[in-house]
Amino acid sequence: LYEEKFSKKIVQYTLLTYFSLNFINNLAKVGKKLEKEISNLKKASKLKYDTDYASINLPFDDVSNVKKIVREKIRLKPEYIVLIGIGGSNLGAIAVFEAVLGKLYNQMSAKTKFLFLDTVDSDSVENIQRVVEPVLRDGKNILVNVVTKSGGTTETISNYLVMLKLLRKYKKDYKKYIVVTTGKDSNLWKIANDEGFSLLEIPEKVGGRYSVFSSVGLFPLALLGIDIDNLLKGAAIMQQRCLMQFNNNPAATSAAIHYILNLPMSNLFLFSNDLESVGKWYKQLMGESIGKEFTKKGKKVNNGITPTVSIGSTDLHSMAQLYLGGPYNRLMTFVRMHHNFSLVKVPVYDKYSKLVENIQGKRLKDIMNAILYGTEEAFKKGKRPFIEIIMPDKSEYSIGQFLQMKMMEIMYLAYLMDVNPFDQPNVEHYKKETKKILKNS
Numbered sequence: 429l430y431e432e433k434f435s436k437k438i439v440q441y442t443l444l445t446y447f448s449l450n451f452i453n454n455l456a457k458v459g460k461k462l463e464k465e466i467s468n469l470k471k472a473s474k475l476k477y478d479t480d481y482a483s484i485n486l487p488f489d490d491v492s493n494v495k496k497i498v499r500e501k502i503r504l505k506p507e508y509i510v511l512i513g514i515g516g517s518n519l520g521a522i523a524v525f526e527a528v529l530g531k532l533y534n535q536m537s538a539k540t541k542f543l544f545l546d547t548v549d550s551d552s553v554e555n556i557q558r559v560v561e562p563v564l565r566d567g568k569n570i571l572v573n574v575v576t577k578s579g580g581t582t583e584t585i586s587n588y589l590v591m592l593k594l595l596r597k598y599k600k601d602y603k604k605y606i607v608v609t610t611g612k613d614s615n616l617w618k619i620a621n622d623e624g625f626s627l628l629e630i631p632e633k634v635g636g637r638y639s640v641f642s643s644v645g646l647f648p649l650a651l652l653g654i655d656i657d658n659l660l661k662g663a664a665i666m667q668q669r670c671l672m673q674f675n676n677n678p679a680a681t682s683a684a685i686h687y688i689l690n691l692p693m694s695n696l697f698l699f700s701n702d703l704e705s706v707g708k709w710y711k712q713l714m715g716e717s718i719g720k721e722f723t724k725k726g727k728k729v730n731n732g733i734t735p736t737v738s739i740g741s742t743d744l745h746s747m748a749q750l751y752l753g754g755p756y757n758r759l760m761t762f763v764r765m766h767h768n769f770s771l772v773k774v775p776v777y778d779k780y781s782k783l784v785e786n787i788q789g790k791r792l793k794d795i796m797n798a799i800l801y802g803t804e805e806a807f808k809k810g811k812r813p814f815i816e817i818i819m820p821d822k823s824e825y826s827i828g829q830f831l832q833m834k835m836m837e838i839m840y841l842a843y844l845m846d847v848n849p850f851d852q853p854n855v856e857h858y859k860k861e862t863k864k865i866l867k868n869s
């Protein structure tokens with residue numbers, strides 16, 4: 429239905445669905461409707477941080493302050509970076525870290541390792557203490573980056589105080605091992621300023637789940653050696669594409685397909701292990717942005733599409749029966765790599781040649797593609813809709829494009845569903861209730 433072929437460095441989209449002429453007509457109508465929102469985003473792209481769409485301008489921002497603090501802190505030669513934050517304040521950084529450097533980076537690299545603390549699971553927190561305490565005891569360094577826009581998230585502040593105590597125990601000059609990333613109006617900003625910690629600002633109009641290209645994501649990623657310039661270049665080129673007219677706009681087209689199909693679930697099927705955390709990031713993006721009790725004008729709708737994530741081919745062995753035989757209730761988006769950095773092949777051993785035929789001597793990448801194409805064929809036969817996204821590779825440039833495309837897709841989808849993609853009023857409810865309970869306990 430919709431196919432784009434760009435140079436090998438650009439993420440490609442093949443949006444395939446199996447629908448009637450009616451669907452095609454609907455797509456044209458919805459496309460027309462979206463032109464208004466495309467033009468709203470275009471206007472916002474000229475207004476920097478003054479509108480709710482502020483995050484689309486992050487890829488063009490000046491990042492010299494982030495780089496300056498990175499240079500300063502690299503001189504401390506930290507053995508570990510401990511990122512403390514939750515939800516929008518850590519999911520983006522983890523997603524890019526794992527995609528670019530690989531999930532096994534900590535085990536493979538002698539360089540700075542990455543740990544993160546999000547929830548207040550005392551066992552996990554203690555395990556992290558057990559990992560970093562010997563490092564501090566040996567006189568080596570760690571760096572703590574606490575990220576919280578509000579400065580008042582229960583889990584983040586609890587975990588921060590635990591790490592602060594540990595740092596204070598081993599470092600007289602503990603202040604230089606802490607970098608605080610927060611909103612300028614937060615109470616944490618004031619404390620960090622008083623203490624003389626390095627401070628990075630989160631722009632007021634950039635919400636957590638749209639903040640990966642702000643200091644929230646960029647600082648820890650650059651510290652880990654990720655090329656943030658290329659990450660932002662990828663995001664910038666995709667921002668431009670996603671401001672184009674509907675027919676050439678992958679974010680708007682994917683949003684329109686989601687809207688027209690009106691299915692209760694959207695499954696991101698990632699054929700790459702290292703993208704699993706990209707899936708977690710996407711779940712928050714879609715879940716929190718689209719799942720809304722009220723429309724923008726206050727009409728009660730209880731709207732939402734439930735985002736799910738699968739990893740190929742692993743989840744085919746647990747979920748394919750449901751996906752191919754169960755209810756017609758979800759839109760699949762398959763994501764595959766055009767290019768893998770490694771070229772592992774299955775070796776040739778005659779004795780084993782009959783166990784599984786036609787795999788020996790083949791690259792794992794080609795076997796993976798055969799599995800994916802086989803899956804797509806089965807979806808076609810079952811007349812089940814899917815979208816295919818082909819990423820050139822897992823470089824910063826490709827990941828930057830992918831994340832930017834998804835964020836803009838969600839803005840377009842929210843417009844069609846008449847909900848505000850930038851707030852999370854119901855999340856605030858449980859946060860307030862938790863604080864009340866803690867007050868009385």
Ligand code: PA5
Binds near residue numbers: 638
């Ligand atoms: O998207 C969001 O707004 C949330 O997921 C927040 O990022 C999350 O609750 C953490 O909030 P904060 O950054 O204020 O600590």
